[in-house]
C-alpha cells in the first residue's frame with residue numbers, strides 16, 4: 309500500500325454525525341463526565357465540539373463533526389455479568405462487551421442519520437488496565453471512496469466497529485486535555501495507526517526509550533498536556549493533504565509552509581517533503597521488521613505541538629519553543645488493516661542538521677521564518693552538503709502566506725458536505741520556484757495492535773500518563 313498516489317484525497321468537506329453513548333452499569337457511571345445524567349450528556353456534547361475543533365484545525369476545515377446532527381444518549385445497562393458473552397474476561401474485553409451491550413440497548417443500528425458511534429464507559433466499572441480507550445481499526449482500508457457518500461463514513465452497521473468500535477473510559481479533566489482521548493480513538497476509527505516517538509529523550513543520541521505513542525506532537529501519539537494536531541502523513545491518509553502539496557524529489561532545497569496554514573495559494577511553498585526511505589529502520593518493535601513502504605516526511609510543525617526535547621542544562625524534558633521542522637517515518641505493515649503508523653525521529657530548528665541513521669542522506673534546516681510560517685530546508689547526501697544547498701538553491705524572498713484559515717471556533721456548525729473549499733491546488737502544482745523542486749520530509753510513525761475478537765487496536769495507556 310502506497311502512502312502516495314493512492315487516491316486518498318477527497319473534494320469538499322466532510323462532517324461526521326456522531327452518536328455518543330454514555331454508559332452506566334452495575335451502579336457505575338462515567339464519573340469523569342459529570343455527577344448527573346444531564347451533566348454527563350452535556351460533557352459528551354462538549355467532547356464532540358472539541359473533537360470537531362481539533363479535526364478541523366488539522367484538516368483546514370475539511371474534516372470535522374456535524375454538531376447540529378450529532379446525538380448524545382445515556383444507557384444504563386443495569387446489572388451486567390461481564391465476561392459471559394465470549395469476550396475475554398479482562399479490562400479490554402469487558403469494555404468491548406459493554407460497548408456491544410450498550411449498542412444493542414440503545415438500538416445504535418437504528419440511528420439512520422449517524423455516521424459513527426463513540427461509547428463513554430465508567431472507569432470504575434471494570435478492573436484497571438491502564439487503558440484510556442480503545443478502538444477497532446480499519447474503516448478506511450477497503451473503502452472505494454469514489455462510490456461512497458459521504459466519503460470516509462460509510463460503514464455497514466452490522467460491522468463490529470459500529471456496535472463496539474470505539475470507547476473511552478477515562479479523560480483527564482484539565483482544560484487542554486479535554487477530548488484528547490476521544491479525538492485519538494476516533495483517529496483509529498478513521499484508520500490511523502499510532503505515532504511513536506521518544507517518550508523519554510534523545511532517542512538518536514542513545515538516551516531514553518522509543519515509545520509506541522511517544523510522539524508528543526501528534527494526536528495519534530501521546531496527548532500529554534497539550535491538544536495536538538495530526539501529522540502530515542496522517543493528514544494525507546485522511547484525504548485532506550493533496551499530493552500536489554508534497555515535494556517528492558530528493559537532494560533539493562525547498563521552502564516549507566507551516567502545516568497549520570494549509571496549502572500555499574501563492575504556490576511558493578510546499579506543505580511537506582516525502583522521501584522514500586527503503587533503508588530506514590522503524591524503531592518500534594515488534595512490527596518494525598515487517599514494515600513496508602517506508603517514507604520519511606519532513607514538515608514544519610507549529611501551533612499546538614509540544615516538541616519535546618532534552619535540556620542537558622536542566623536535565624529535564626522540555627517543549628522546544630516555537631515552530632520546528634520535524635522528521636517522521638511513516639509506514640504500513642503487511643496484512644494489517646491500518647493506515648500509516650508514524651515515528652517521530654527528529655525535530656530541528658534554524659541551522660540544525662540531521663543525518664539519517666541509515667546513512668546517505670541528511671536534512672538541513674536553513675532557516676525558519678516564524679512570522680511568515682515558513683521554513684527553508686535542504687536535503688543532500690551529507691549534512692555539510694545539505695547546508696551548502698541552503699545557500700545555493702532556496703528560493704528567496706518569499707511572499708508571506710495569507711492568514712491562517714484553520715479552525716473556526718469550537719461549536720460552530722459548518723453544515724455538511726459543503727462542496728468546494730479553498731485549496732488552490734492549481735497554484736500549488738505550479739509551485740516550483742526558481743527551478744528548485746525541493747522536498748523532503750520525514751515522519752515517523754508507529755503502532756501496535758492486538759487481536760481480540762476482531763483486530764483491535766491497543767491500549768492508549770500512556771495518553772493518560774505524562
Ligand SMILES: [Zn+2]
Pocket residue numbers: 492493496502765766767768
Ligand atoms: Zn491508540
